Amino acid sequence: MTALAGHGPDADSGRGPHDAPVDPFLPRPFVVRLHRQDTRDTFTLVLEPVDGAPLDFAAGQFTMMQAFGVGEAPISISGDPAHPERLEHTIRDVGSVTHALVRSAPGTLLGIRGPFGTGWDVASGRGGDVVFVAGGIGLAPLRPAVLDVCRERDAYGRVLLLYGARTPEDILFGDDLRRWGAEHGIDVEVTVDNGQHAWRGRVGLVTQLIARGGFDATNTLALVCGPEVMMRYAAAALAERGVPRDRLRLSMERNMKCGVGLCGHCQLRELFVCVDGPVLTFDVLAPLMSRAEV
């Protein structure tokens, strides 16, 4: 693991898109252009860089978002990698920093560091099937990878998106889910934990969708994001179906602070999730996910 490596648009040279040196600790100012409420507690912000330089990123990476005067939080990018001029973050209002972020009206200046961490590398699934398994707000970090697949849909075989949410009201990106199914031939299956009479979809665990999903397991790339317990069950179900463990990738959430592997806040035994992850393969994670306090 190399501190200060593997992040940003031009990590090898340590220089940014406009040949300026990259200081990973210096936030770049971005202005909120659009503020959208997705669910009761989840919001999407669309931001543009004040200096005009696009923020190139890979699907699966995160940034450190700063609400000036309040604090900084790691947030996965939920936007389209093909449009780096438009940085999109989907944020759940769960703490003081995220509360300040989701209350940022259009015109507000926010600080952005990054992008940091590893990506989904969905392109490595070309020629085979792809299975996305998302739980709750875990759909947000997967969205850029789904958009990558949609752009080159013919390069992939069957594509399944299995999504679990708490209630029908908590389903994220409803319009996207419909469009991905109708226009891009993605088999979208949604299930909720608690359904009311009016809900005509599925009620139950997202892992139950894995067993019945029609995909060629040995030639499948599986990308999983959601609460860690859900990912553990989902990964076990995918491995049981025959998806190779090194083709089964999970996005881990830890207390990322510096973003460059120095501070150790996000340590997961020998790993720093901010640089070795957040996307890691199940063969690496399996021994760590079943242990407490690693």
Next chain:
Amino acid sequence: MRTIEEYLPQHPFFAGLDNSVAALVSGCARNVHFRPGEFLFHEGDAADRFFVVRHGRVSLEVRAPAGPAVVVDVVQDDDVVGWSWLVPPHRWMFDARSTDQTSAIVFDAVCLRDKAATDPVVGYALLQRVVTVMADRVQSARVRLVDLYGAPA
């Protein structure tokens, strides 16, 4: 559509049954169809049958004293509906309502239950399979009880 005799041996619930048991089970089965909104059974009624959904969707619901029913589970193609027929007091615990046009196979559970009571081979084979369905439902309920997607503590 395949006949019941063709369909059942390929279904995971019935796979591996002895020929004699498979013939017994097939003999207790017939095809049924439900329109959206139609009930397969009601909570509290005698659990004298169970179903395998061939096509469609069925929701398992709890009636609330006020307001709409709460859906606790949804089953669809190839899922088994109902295990109360094998567990005393043989009363349904939930309502089962078809939410789509649903085709299913219904089994005469009284016939199978009586046979299971007198023939341990049949009884064990059926119990093994029903326990698998129950385990799936319990696991699903337990994990959902954790409220994985709820607000972080």
